[in-house]
Amino acid sequence: MSGGLYLNVAVSGLLTGLIYGLSALGLSVIFGVIRIVNFAHGEMMVLGMFATLVLFRALGIDPLLSLPLVAAALFAFGYLLQDLVVRRVAHLADHMQFLLMASIAVMLISVCLMLFGPDAQNAQVSYGFDSFAIGPLLVDKVRVYAGAAALVVSGLLFAFFHYTPTGKAIRACGDNYTGALVVGLNVRRLYALTFGIGTACLGAAGAIMLLLVDVHPYLGPSYTLLAFIIVIIGGMGSLPGALLGGILIGVSEALAGVILQPSLKSAFSFGLLILVLLVRPQGLLGKVAR
Amino acid sequence: MLEVEDLSVFYGDAQALDGVSLSIEQGEIVAIVGANGAGKTSLIRTIGGMHRPTKGKIRFKGVDITGWPSYRVCDLGVGQVAEGRQIFPNMSVLENLEMGAMLPRARKLKARNLEHIYGLFPRLKERASQFAGTLSGGEQQMLAIGRCLMGAPELVMFDEPSLGLAPAIVQNMLAIIRTLNQDGLTCMLVEQNVAVSLRLARHGYVLENGRIMLKGGGEELLADDRVRQAYLGL
Numbered sequence: 001m002s003g004g005l006y007l008n009v010a011v012s013g014l015l016t017g018l019i020y021g022l023s024a025l026g027l028s029v030i031f032g033v034i035r036i037v038n039f040a041h042g043e044m045m046v047l048g049m050f051a052t053l054v055l056f057r058a059l060g061i062d063p064l065l066s067l068p069l070v071a072a073a074l075f076a077f078g079y080l081l082q083d084l085v086v087r088r089v090a091h092l093a094d095h096m097q098f099l100l101m102a103s104i105a106v107m108l109i110s111v112c113l114m115l116f117g118p119d120a121q122n123a124q125v126s127y128g129f130d131s132f133a134i135g136p137l138l139v140d141k142v143r144v145y146a147g148a149a150a151l152v153v154s155g156l157l158f159a160f161f162h163y164t165p166t167g168k169a170i171r172a173c174g175d176n177y178t179g180a181l182v183v184g185l186n187v188r189r190l191y192a193l194t195f196g197i198g199t200a201c202l203g204a205a206g207a208i209m210l211l212l213v214d215v216h217p218y219l220g221p222s223y224t225l226l227a228f229i230i231v232i233i234g235g236m237g238s239l240p241g242a243l244l245g246g247i248l249i250g251v252s253e254a255l256a257g258v259i260l261q262p263s264l265k266s267a268f269s270f271g272l273l274i275l276v277l278l279v280r281p282q283g284l285l286g287k288v289a290r
Numbered sequence: 291m292l293e294v295e296d297l298s299v300f301y302g303d304a305q306a307l308d309g310v311s312l313s314i315e316q317g318e319i320v321a322i323v324g325a326n327g328a329g330k331t332s333l334i335r336t337i338g339g340m341h342r343p344t345k346g347k348i349r350f351k352g353v354d355i356t357g358w359p360s361y362r363v364c365d366l367g368v369g370q371v372a373e374g375r376q377i378f379p380n381m382s383v384l385e386n387l388e389m390g391a392m393l394p395r396a397r398k399l400k401a402r403n404l405e406h407i408y409g410l411f412p413r414l415k416e417r418a419s420q421f422a423g424t425l426s427g428g429e430q431q432m433l434a435i436g437r438c439l440m441g442a443p444e445l446v447m448f449d450e451p452s453l454g455l456a457p458a459i460v461q462n463m464l465a466i467i468r469t470l471n472q473d474g475l476t477c478m479l480v481e482q483n484v485a486v487s488l489r490l491a492r493h494g495y496v497l498e499n500g501r502i503m504l505k506g507g508g509e510e511l512l513a514d515d516r517v518r519q520a521y522l523g524l
């Protein structure tokens with residue numbers, strides 16, 4: 001095997017990792033601010049994938065163009081879910097919150113099964129088999145577009161949280177809940193916005209992911225697990241951490257597939273997770289809990 | 291300006307306030323003193339809209355604000371400098387101050403208020419880009435006061451502003467409260483530090499086990515035997 005192969009695989013893993021990272025951002029934003037762990041994470045992403053598929057099949061819209069639409073729809077879904085449902089369990093014990101989110105996950109799977117059936121389906125775009133060649137590097141066009149889109153959406157998200165008043169107010173809620181109440185922030189509305197933004201990330205990640213994989217209703221749990229691994233590796237609640245974790249997992253999965261065996265991909269991710277938990281339990285970019 | 295009438299508050303089964311009535315006139319400093327657990331913080335949190343009373347009425351500038359959420363209470367002009375400062379440790383000093391000006395009433399005044407606060411606390415200007423969590427206790431207290439003032443409040447409730455600060459800094463803090471009051475800010479000062487706060491205030495209330503046990507002029511309360519015995523150890 002040549003060095004070119006490894007480079008190709010690593011680049012392709014990096015691009016996939018960016019999408020993983022965007023998806024993990026959705027989990028991290030919600031946990032970092034509202035302190036709710038979204039156990040329906042993967043299912044919501046699958047919902048985004050199916051929404052993208054419907055737009056592609058019915059109207060012929062390219063997944064990357066339907067990304068804003070799907071993100072907006074998932075934003076509305078998350079906003080209402082937080083404000084109408086999740087908010088009411090916030091004062092209950094953690095396991096009650098888990099039960100709620102897990103049951104939402106089951107419901108989403110069932111809805112997808114009823115609407116779309118159990119079979120794997122995909123969106124076959126016209127440029128699906130094209131690739132870019134740069135020197136020894138040969139990368140799928142879709143993967144480049146997908147990685148770039150994930151990077152753009154993540155960048156927008158960082159800009160939102162650091163430069164807009166609403167984004168800063170959301171960070172303030174996550175930093176000190178009582179403080180946010182004291183200065184007169186509308187915490188209830190900001191929480192709903194946060195959940196909406198978190199699920200919008202999943203909508204965006206789902207739309208992008210449909211370029212690379214076939215979607216079926218049972219895809220959700222594996223994405224939930226993957227996002228957990230990424231967020232724990234990167235650091236719970238840290239946005240750059242989520243992106244970094246995503247890239248690490250993407251690259252290491254891809255390389256493990258070539259160097260070891262494709263079936264050892266997940267073992268490698270979990271190995272990385274265990275290593276991080278042993279050496280740096282707060283995650284690579286996480287802060288030590290005070 | 292602020293009238294509290296027969297206020298009762300429960301946390302679960304525990305009663306924190308029991309029929310508390312008090313009033314604050316525009317432009318004065320009112321001290322609420324009492325031991326730990328007397329209900330001082332509950333009083334502030336309830337007036338500030340962070341906790342619902344089970345009974346009683348709260349009126350501010352003639353408006354019944356009982357049961358309003360905190361962001362509406364703040365937007366009417368009730369600010370608080372909370373116990374434990376409650377700053378945003380992982381945000382910059384400037385961002386902390388900006389958060390104080392998110393209220394609709396304060397947005398337009400943001401630039402002017404920021405300049406005013408930097409004038410009052412030059413230290414905050416020096417450290418504007420630093421994370422608030424890295425500030426010293428005294429600086430964090432300045433930040434908490436500055437952040438509150440960014441909201442252009444008409445009444446500020448100070449919850450234990452002297453707690454955990456060195457004596458010199460406490461004097462500094464009290465001087466600032468006096469200055470703000472002279473500039474027209476109505477202040478409600480809640481303190482365990484009875485001697486200091488009663489000396490500063492025109493009126494005072496003594497809170498014990500959730501009830502108002504005594505009220506009167508500041509000097510008058512300081513001279514009261516019960517206060518001297520229970521709180522000053524004289």
